[in-house]
Amino acid sequence: MILLKIFWSFFQIGLFSIGGGMAAIPLIQNQVVTIHNWLTLSEFTDLITIAEMTPGPIAINSATFVGIRIAGIPGAIVATIGCIFPSCIIVSLLAWIYFKYKQLTVLQGILSGLRPTIVALIASAGLTIFSLAIWGDNGFSLDFQLINYVSVIMFGLALFILRKLKPNPIYVMLGSGIIGGVIYMIL
Amino acid sequence: MKSKNNIYKKLFVSSFYLSAFTFGGGFVIIPLMKKKFVDELQWIEENEMLNLAAIAQSSPGAVAVNAAILIGYRVAGILGAIITILGTVLPPFIIISVVSVFYTAFRDNLIVNAVLKGMQAGIAAVIADVVINLGGNVIKGKDIISVLIMAGAFISTFYFKINVVYIILVCGFIGSIRTLFHSNKNKKDDNL
Numbered sequence: 473m474i475l476l477k478i479f480w481s482f483f484q485i486g487l488f489s490i491g492g493g494m495a496a497i498p499l500i501q502n503q504v505v506t507i508h509n510w511l512t513l514s515e516f517t518d519l520i521t522i523a524e525m526t527p528g529p530i531a532i533n534s535a536t537f538v539g540i541r542i543a544g545i546p547g548a549i550v551a552t553i554g555c556i557f558p559s560c561i562i563v564s565l566l567a568w569i570y571f572k573y574k575q576l577t578v579l580q581g582i583l584s585g586l587r588p589t590i591v592a593l594i595a596s597a598g599l600t601i602f603s604l605a606i607w608g609d610n611g612f613s614l615d616f617q618l619i620n621y622v623s624v625i626m627f628g629l630a631l632f633i634l635r636k637l638k639p640n641p642i643y644v645m646l647g648s649g650i651i652g653g654v655i656y657m658i659l
Numbered sequence: 660m661k662s663k664n665n666i667y668k669k670l671f672v673s674s675f676y677l678s679a680f681t682f683g684g685g686f687v688i689i690p691l692m693k694k695k696f697v698d699e700l701q702w703i704e705e706n707e708m709l710n711l712a713a714i715a716q717s718s719p720g721a722v723a724v725n726a727a728i729l730i731g732y733r734v735a736g737i738l739g740a741i742i743t744i745l746g747t748v749l750p751p752f753i754i755i756s757v758v759s760v761f762y763t764a765f766r767d768n769l770i771v772n773a774v775l776k777g778m779q780a781g782i783a784a785v786i787a788d789v790v791i792n793l794g795g796n797v798i799k800g801k802d803i804i805s806v807l808i809m810a811g812a813f814i815s816t817f818y819f820k821i822n823v824v825y826i827i828l829v830c831g832f833i834g835s836i837r838t839l840f841h842s843n844k845n846k847k848d849d850n851l
Contacts, residue, residue: 528751559720585834652777
């Protein structure tokens with residue numbers, strides 16, 4: 473039963489990928505390429521490229537992509553449900569514990585240590601995308617010729633607008649996509 | 660009843676379009692969720708949002724889905740969680756379903772690549788904006804341990820690429836020790 477197989481594969485991916493998208497990639501590769509031969513390695517590389525070009529978590533993108541190729545829309549639905557099923561159960565359990573016991577001193581203490589950590593993780597993700605926008609795939613460099621000045625100016629403008637006018641951030645992202653897209657097409 | 664339906668509708672629409680614009684993983688959606696649910700709708704407090712983000716990061720699975728479950732549950736119970744899961748999963752599901760049909764054309768399309776390249780600068784600015792607010796609040800709190808945790812976690816993840824799971828474990832441990840130490844000290848002060 474192929475649908476059951478798909479469900480079980482993505483259930484395992486959902487269960488064992490702790491720590492976000494990058495942690496999920498080797499698990500997906502193991503299930504989809506190595507164990508089941510549902511995709512070739514080059515198709516898998518395409519999948520990761522597309523997952524990074526489209527919105528949404530990599531695990532969900534992969535589930536939809538692999539599910540559709542193996543068993544059409546039902547396959548995609550089953551794979552996606554399999555992927556989020558472990559999260560639903562474990563997060564619901566943690567949510568219940570959190571809302572019931574959040575006044576406990578120990579839990580308050582743990583969370584007081586985690587809040588600044590989350591800020592740091594967001595900052596790190598932001599800086600990674602910033603360096604991707606400014607220096608491309610090669611990362612930080614002191615060579616002025618490698619700096620993408622279009623990105624630098626757009627970043628500065630976007631941040632200025634966000635701080636001063638406080639618009640909906642979606643518009644800023646869309647606007648920079650359109651303006652940047654036009655500029656890069658012309659250049 | 661009408662206001663409840665309104666909340667469900669708003670939950671679905673918010674999580675749907677946040678998910679539709681989350682390029683680049685869980686820590687891009689957390690700042691957007693913070694802007695939407697804390698600053699704009701004021702359904703959740705800033706500290707609680709960070710607590711929920713910490714739980715989402717510590718659980719298995721995609722951070723965006725986990726955070727959506729927690730926010731939905733916090734705002735409108737189990738039904739709220741189901742609504743936010745649907746809202747978060749549908750955009751990538753629909754987009755990938757369409758793209759999978761002609762994915763090589765999509766991958767090599769110059770316009771798509773140019774727009775995505777342009778969006779990077781905007782996404783970086785949105786995250787920078789939220790980090791300035793959140794980080795500023797941590798520093799303004801004048802709690803030296805929190806500031807040290809933030810700096811240490813940043814260096815560990817950005818420079819040393821240490822697995823986030825270990826960073827979460829260590830920082831949670833430091834936080835619990837500090838609180839126990841504080842409450843013992845307070846007890847002693849009370850006895851005096």
